[in-house]
Amino acid sequence: MSRWEPNARGRLEQAALDLYRERGFDQTTVTEIAERAGLTERTFFRYFTDKREVLFWGQERLRELYVRTIETAPESTAPIDTVVLALEAAVPVFHERRELARQRQAVIDANPGLQERELLKRAALAAAVTEALRKRGVADPVASLAADVGVIAFKTAFARWVNSPDEPDLSQLIREALDQLKAITRDDR
Amino acid sequence: MSRWEPNARGRLEQAALDLYRERGFDQTTVTEIAERAGLTERTFFRYFTDKREVLFWGQERLRELYVRTIETAPESTAPIDTVVLALEAAVPVFHERRELARQRQAVIDANPGLQERELLKRAALAAAVTEALRKRGVADPVASLAADVGVIAFKTAFARWVNSPDEPDLSQLIREALDQLKAITRDDR
DNA sequence: GTCTATAGTCCGATAGAC
């Protein structure tokens, strides 16, 4: 038997999401989150640097998955296709947590401060993808442009996926978004 | 004669930029900014909702310029070209303030919190561009994809422009970035 | 685990412009 309940981090994350949904992000104090998780405010700040960060777990795992997928992609793969491979490799992570993703996104969409943080996380992932492409010998600015295009395609696909009543395949939505993006940037129209 | 020195807002903006450069964003308090501008902390918060916002004046002007340019673009112009027209219309705004833009960007680049805010402002501009395209009859998701592609091209161009020792033309850098972006998304390679 | 600085809010007061 251990002295504390296990999984303090997970309990804080769950308590925070629940409270943000119940009464809104601004109306929730860190003290309340900690109380509901059976911990103290101080402990909250040991796990998360601030009140927003508690919603963005899984970021690190996603980053590693992207980078690893890019590292192991066939050498001949074009930059943009390499990025798509990485995005598709992460699709199961989302499919397995559809309801959680939906709830989380609803909270974020209701608060500009959380949207800021989400954008920063997305930019950090784009930077990691850019770096992984560079390591494969992709020159700048092609590396960062390919990463950014991938982010746009994913963002577009995710927005549709997360709130659809039916359950479309995220991979397919990504490919669709990318196709539309290609059509837009094609010169011959 | 009025009771107060004129342009309280401008004085606060200048004082804030100077202090953020001198000692860093985190090491600067709102009280110090207000003091240097000859005002009180309370007055600072009447003009700006928070400490970051003071760096992002001009945002509204830029938004109006983008929207107006899109509204008045020739009907036959393709979505992506309409966006480029808008971006180019705003180029003089930057060319006229190169040194200020440089200083501001250096402060932002040194602080994640400010980067968050910058990303949110950029997203807000993209949303305004998307909306302006929709009003011209551009369907979704083409409207938002075109806006996002424009944002990427501008971001890429701006990053090069703002720190070049020589003074390249921002318009040309935007067109170059867009060309590279088109090459990346082209299927035939 | 306690203590503290500071961001950010609220309500109200005041002084001049119109």
Add this chain to the structure above:
DNA sequence: GTCTATCGGACTATAGAC
């Protein structure tokens, strides 16, 4: 009189220091 810009003080919660 009304409107607007500044200031004052009290207050809470975040976040970091010790």
